[in-house]
Amino acid sequence: MTAEQLQAFCLAAKLRSLSKAAEALGSSQPAISRQLAALQTSMGRKLYERTPYGIELTPAGEALQPHACAVAQTLSQARQFVNHYQRLQPLHIKLGLSHSLVTSHTLRLLERAETLKERYQAFQLDLIEGYSALLIEQVVQRQIDGALILEPSERPPVPLISQRIGEDSICLLLPKDHPQAKENMISLWAITGETLILPTSLSVVRNRFMAYLERIQFKPKRLIEVSSPLAVKSVVMQGLGVGVSVRNYVDSEVSSGLLKRVDLEATGFTLGILQISHEFDTLEPAKQSALQQLFT
Numbered sequence: 578m579t580a581e582q583l584q585a586f587c588l589a590a591k592l593r594s595l596s597k598a599a600e601a602l603g604s605s606q607p608a609i610s611r612q613l614a615a616l617q618t619s620m621g622r623k624l625y626e627r628t629p630y631g632i633e634l635t636p637a638g639e640a641l642q643p644h645a646c647a648v649a650q651t652l653s654q655a656r657q658f659v660n661h662y663q664r665l666q667p668l669h670i671k672l673g674l675s676h677s678l679v680t681s682h683t684l685r686l687l688e689r690a691e692t693l694k695e696r697y698q699a700f701q702l703d704l705i706e707g708y709s710a711l712l713i714e715q716v717v718q719r720q721i722d723g724a725l726i727l728e729p730s731e732r733p734p735v736p737l738i739s740q741r742i743g744e745d746s747i748c749l750l751l752p753k754d755h756p757q758a759k760e761n762m763i764s765l766w767a768i769t770g771e772t773l774i775l776p777t778s779l780s781v782v783r784n785r786f787m788a789y790l791e792r793i794q795f796k797p798k799r800l801i802e803v804s805s806p807l808a809v810k811s812v813v814m815q816g817l818g819v820g821v822s823v824r825n826y827v828d829s830e831v832s833s834g835l836l837k838r839v840d841l842e843a844t845g846f847t848l849g850i851l852q853i854s855h856e857f858d859t860l861e862p863a864k865q866s867a868l869q870q871l872f873t
Contacts, residue, residue, distance in 0.1 A: 582616040584649035585609050586624065590642045593631040667699035668863050672871065673712035673724030674704050676806045677745070677782060678850065681825040682725055689871050697863070702871075708779040713737070716853055722860070723868050727781040727823070728849035739853045742872070747782055747846040750774075750813045750820035750827055751837040758837040765795055765841060772799040772818030774809050781848065782806070786821050789845065810836065823848065 588598035589609065599609040617624050624638035634642065674682060683704065690702040705715070709726035713733050716724050725742075733739050749768070751758050757767055775783045783802070790797075801818060803809055806826055813820040814835060822838075830836040852872045857865045 578616060578619040580648055580652045582612045582619075583645040584652055585612045586616055586638075587642065587646040587649040589613065589625070589632060590634055590638065590645070593633070595632065667701070668693070668697045668867060669701045669703070670864065670867050670871070671703045671705060671721040673715060673721045673726070674706050675709050675712065675724070675726045676706055676776070676780075677727055677823045677826045678725050679706055679826075680829060681745075686871060689873075693867055693870060697867075700867075708777075709781050710779050713853065716855070719855070722864055723852065723854035723872070726851050726853060728851050729781050730784065733851070733853050736855060737853050738856055739851045740872075741849045742852050743850040745823040745825050745848050745850060747786055747841070747848065748822060748824050748827075749839045749841060750809065750822045751839055752813060752816045753834060753837055754816075755819070755837065757839060760839055762840040762842055765790075765793070765843070768797075768819050769795075770798045772801060773797045774801050774803060774812045774818040774820040776806050776809055776821075777802050777804060780806070782821060782823055785846070785848065789843065793843075 585598060585602065585604075588601050589595050592598055592601070595609050595613070596606045599606045602609070613624070620637065620641070622637045623635050624641060625632040625634050672686065674686075686702070686704065690700065693702075694700045705712070705721055707715070709724075709729055712721070712724040712726055713729070715721045717734060717736055727745070728741070749763070757763050760767075775786065777783065789795075799818075801812070803812055806822055809820040809822055810827060810830060812818060814830075824838060824840075827836060827838055831838045854860070854868055854872075857869065860868070
């Protein structure tokens with residue numbers, strides 16, 4: 578016998594309907610039926626009879642109803658207290674965000690943070706931008722609570738759980754007046770003799786792209802590594818070379834006509850977007866709930 582079973586019975590007894598009780602609890606009728614069946618089993622007697630008009634309580638059910646409703650009221654009050662207590666507690670979430678996901682995911686995370694501020698009086702969300710490899714290590718060390726990253730070549734280490742929530746793809750970034758800027762898709766051989774601009778060796782994008790260059794034995798005229806995907810955009814806008822980026826990261830510059838985005842005539846450039854954290858049941862309940870809402 579559980580408090581939830583007694584609460585379900587109290588509502589069903591008051592409303593004389595399993596479906597109405599399920600609706601009031603935000604559950605389903607089969608789920609309520611299972612709870613009441615378990616309650617009757619633990620009581621060792623029938624508590625109600627089904628009729629064409631709903632349910633009718635048996636004498637045992639009539640006797641149990643006031644006690645069940647007293648438990649239901651106590652359970653409701655306890656939940657209200659917990660919700661009020663949680664609202665008064667400060668909650669600080671540190672969430673990592675891969676450099677290349679900043680433009681596509683920041684707004685969504687901030688919007689979800691606003692809904693959490695309605696539940697927690699002192700809610701604070703810190704977004705920490707970085708490369709995926711560094712963010713994974715920070716989650717492992719519990720320096721941050723979770724992260725959204727580009728999928729690395731190796732799965733995140735065992736202490737962490739990961740879930741694929743989307744994907745992006747590697748593309749070339751050209752100055753708007755580049756000879757190939759009118760194309761939507763080109764072969765890498767079309768830019769033989771160009772300078773390629775890439776982020777550092779910590780970048781998933783850079784490592785996936787360099788593996789492709791080695792596989793097809795392509796040697797660019799020159800490779801320049803810069804500090805971040807933002808620096809890649811900046812260098813390309815100055816006309817100093819062809820950049821390597823991911824599609825969603827450059828949406829704004831492409832839409833405004835500042836840069837041209839071109840896909841490659843090759844496979845293997847799709848990158849998964851992962852959410853990572855420690856197992857939720859190892860986190861504080863408030864952080865567990867907040868992460869689930871931010872990630873959903």
